Amino acid sequence: MGRKWILRGKEQREKKRIARERVETLFTMAERVFPYSRELANRYVEIALAVQQKAKIRLPKKWKRRYCKKCHSFLVPGVNARVRLRSKPYPHVVIKCLECGHIMRYPYLREKKARRAKTQDQGGVEA
Amino acid sequence: MRWNREKGKDRAPGRSQRPYQTVAGRTWIFRGAHRGRVTRKNIIWHELIGLKAKIIRASHPELVGIEGYVLDETRNTLTIVGDRVWTVPKDVVEVEFETAAGEKIRVDGKSLVGRPEMRLKKRWRK
């Protein structure tokens, strides 16, 4: 019985690895195909998200902000997405999907803090 | 799993062929796009989109010899793009896939039947 459980764990890990590779492949393909066929790029995003949900894996950071959370279209900044930095209430990135108008906000406080610490370190070395 | 049902962008039969036509003849787009380590064992669960494929055997003689990259996949069909676009039923063909590593894998299309995200759920190593 123990053996069975070990096998099942192995199977799960293997499947998750495959799922991660599939998501990576699909998003790469979406990026490649986007200039020629947006519909196809959106189709790849759709499959990638379906695979991600089925396998219960995290979406890689690299691709997390590259699709619209509402209409699931692949986003390319400057073509069908607008990316702006805002620091007023708290530092954040605003991404607007120009296909459906959905607005997504992501904080970048952590990056900013890391950067501040870094510059301070450098200042300390210089002084 | 359907998100935008009201917009009618379903992958049900009768979907427009238009998204594929702009890619026909531009197979260089897909060179090196596949990021997975596909092997003979795991190809049934892996991504077929982006792999090079060649039809080796088919019940329908016209399908034999089709070569190109897999562009799309539905439950029962593979869309392959070469200098034009073909839609091939899975269950009547035998396909030879070429992986990024250059390995050639022969698969009976019957074992690939199933929606792309559902193939992941298929039984593991019977």
Ligand SMILES: [Zn+2]
């Ligand atoms: Zn949108």
